[in-house]
Amino acid sequence: MQEAQIIFNLPEFMQQWVLRERPEHQVEERHFELVQAPLPVPGDGQIVVQVLYLGLAPVMLRYMRNETSFERPLALGDVMHGRGVGRVVQSNHPDYQIGDVIQAKMGWREYALIDGNDPYFLVYKMNHTDLPLSHGISSLAMSGFTALIGMRDIGKVKSGDRVLVSGAAGGVGSQCAFIAKALGAGKVIGLAGGPQKCNYLISKMGYDIALDYKQEGMLEELDRQFPDGIDVFFDNVGGKLLDDVLARIRRKARVVICGRISEYLLDPAQYHAYRNIYRVGLQDAKMEAFFVYDYTAHFREYETTLAQWIREGRLQPTEHILRGIEKMPRALMNLYEGVNVGVMMVQVAN
Ligand code: NAP
Numbered sequence: 001m002q003e004a005q006i007i008f009n010l011p012e013f014m015q016q017w018v019l020r021e022r023p024e025h026q027v028e029e030r031h032f033e034l035v036q037a038p039l040p041v042p043g044d045g046q047i048v049v050q051v052l053y054l055g056l057a058p059v060m061l062r063y064m065r066n067e068t069s070f071e072r073p074l075a076l077g078d079v080m081h082g083r084g085v086g087r088v089v090q091s092n093h094p095d096y097q098i099g100d101v102i103q104a105k106m107g108w109r110e111y112a113l114i115d116g117n118d119p120y121f122l123v124y125k126m127n128h129t130d131l132p133l134s135h136g137i138s139s140l141a142m143s144g145f146t147a148l149i150g151m152r153d154i155g156k157v158k159s160g161d162r163v164l165v166s167g168a169a170g171g172v173g174s175q176c177a178f179i180a181k182a183l184g185a186g187k188v189i190g191l192a193g194g195p196q197k198c199n200y201l202i203s204k205m206g207y208d209i210a211l212d213y214k215q216e217g218m219l220e221e222l223d224r225q226f227p228d229g230i231d232v233f234f235d236n237v238g239g240k241l242l243d244d245v246l247a248r249i250r251r252k253a254r255v256v257i258c259g260r261i262s263e264y265l266l267d268p269a270q271y272h273a274y275r276n277i278y279r280v281g282l283q284d285a286k287m288e289a290f291f292v293y294d295y296t297a298h299f300r301e302y303e304t305t306l307a308q309w310i311r312e313g314r315l316q317p318t319e320h321i322l323r324g325i326e327k328m329p330r331a332l333m334n335l336y337e338g339v340n341v342g343v344m345m346v347q348v349a350n
Helices: 002-008 060-064 142-154 173-182 195-203 218-225 239-246 278-282 292-311 325-336
Strands: 013-019 032-038 046-055 083-091 101-105 111-115 163-165 188-192 209-212 230-235 249-257 286-289 319-323 343-347
Touching: 013 325, 032 325, 046 101, 060 325, 083 111, 101 111, 142 173, 142 230, 142 249, 142 292, 163 173, 173 188, 173 230, 173 292, 188 195, 188 218, 195 209, 209 218, 230 239, 239 249, 249 278, 319 325, 325 343
Parallel strands: 163 188, 163 230, 188 209, 230 249, 249 286, 319 343
Antiparallel strands: 013 032, 046 083, 046 111, 046 343, 083 101
8 A cells, every 4th residue: 555655646636527417418518517526545345546548438428317227327416437447556455456457437537446346347457558558448448349249249240241330430430340351351331421530431440431421322322332232230320321221231131230329319209210121031131239248258358359459450449539637528528529530538647
């Protein structure tokens, strides 16, 4: 304990973001308040970590509205939920030493108190600290694992497959083409909004072709690019786009339902009514949704596989990093505005 204070020179107080109001449809700065709190003191089995990076994810609006079953309810005045990468600065747990770098549910704060025995925190040590620690928010964490599960275990991408990805310039989508190619895919097409994101799909994210879904004629161009249809559709968007792609799936296609970001802010009465679902039966295809937290038993393997691909240059993480804990609400708002290219995160400390 004493050693930690010498090495890290811990402050007495820290900053943290608490929830002040619940959003209806849009996240705004006024929903949060940045407050000071004393540094936590670890009890038996607990550790304190200095938070280095915090990730942002579309699901956070639902945390703020208490709409998920897999996250603890948030009361007004509670510290906002979020996963991060941090360095252990105090430890009362035999498995965690001062200086270890871990990933866990940390919350929006500079120092987090974590119970090393409570599965809720989903703590694990980062094994690949030779790579940038920010990868513990991107490729070696939920967004990378989600892309891998979706492409490999659900989409079962194989040699020569024609693969299409929606939401391709976002955190998950930015890794999908690399992973599909590593699994042997043929042509991989990404869908994103606007020319700048489309340029990034080709120049930074490994896509062969980028199509702007906001441009007229996108579906006709898709038909030209994939005249025989699509083998694997990795869908982050849902709604009408999914319906349009269902009209274009090949026999034995796999449709991977990763997310449906186009409908998260709508009331159920406004959800798209699908016309082309019948194509799943007609084409003897499969359509399957999945949830990354159901695969925790495999996280170590995912981390090892993805770290190996990064070292070999087959996977190049794209990270959109803002700096300073005061940027957290802005970073979340940027995520819903579609500003981010790649995985959105905030660097909280060096
Ligand atoms: P992200 O970084 O916010 O990227 C999502 C992208 O979707 C945005 O950048 C935006 O880019 C695009 N988009 C937003 N609204 C759209 C619309 N109406 N139509 C078409 N595209 C739209 O999010 P992410 O972390 O990559 O997550 C992607 C999806 O995966 C989300 O739906 C998320 O909930 C889901 N997810 C699922 C799991 C799981 O376990 N299944 C795990 C993590 C994430 P443009 O500017 O190109 O529109």
